Amino acid sequence: MIGERMHSIRLKNNLTLKELGERTDLSPAYLSNVENGRTSPTLENLERICRALQYDLPQLVSETVDYHPLIRKAERKNVYRNNYRVKNELLTPPGVLMRGSCLTLYDGDDTEDVSLGHEHDEYFVVAKGQLRIVLNDSEEYWMEEGDAIYVRARTPHRFQRIGEGDTVLYVTTAMI
Template structure:
């Protein structure tokens, strides 16, 4: 976003006209228009006056606000390598600030099993995309087939296994803080 666009956005958020900003900043309306359309650049003094007219400051205006990331591309996925033999885990959302979930895509080769996780805070949700998995919670075995989902509080020992001797299993595993 250009500086002019950013100034226009600030003005519009307050439902002010260019004329109102010009009066508050003691500048010409045509100048405000040219600044907002990036046809001219204001001096630092004029920029400060415009910002004051829309209730902002130089510091706030130039602070880096990162756009919220919405789409996570396949090319950005991160394979996790410290997995047991036969377990392929991919982190679907990488480098998310203040994230409260981890979204994992897990493929289990026939006969493979995830590491058993100890008790921890949070919740976990899963959706079976292919094959059949066995969710083991504190020693209790729950069988889930393609299209089934599961949910549990993570305050139990838990692991997931594929007991099928010939077919891979795949599931989406969401870990919520």
């Protein structure tokens, strides 16, 4: 699919395979194989092609991913971490500019989940239970059901379930 999209962008820019090859230092035969799906480009080559076409690489990739906007609860993809203490279910389809997750912190496990900070902003909403979150090792917040907090990129933070019962969080991450 990437090759098909690359082909249409190249034609829209009125470029031949030879001209694109000259701009990328890739052979026209290789570019033809990519466009026809006979080979997959490396990330480095795909970046070179996108630069030559003056096209955004993340946009190209997102345009070629099968898009299914509805994620039903029973169809969520599970990602487990921290020795299976935290259940992480993805709420967004692949290839989009946001990532949504549903985190479940189980009753009886009061271990802190620690992050040194990500390269993207995050937005937490407590859907059930209570949560303690600490930003920059100094700002402590106690959150209840319905409370939300915005965490800027590269902000060290840690959180843990408090109170009785499971705590469920919805986390939205900007992937740009």
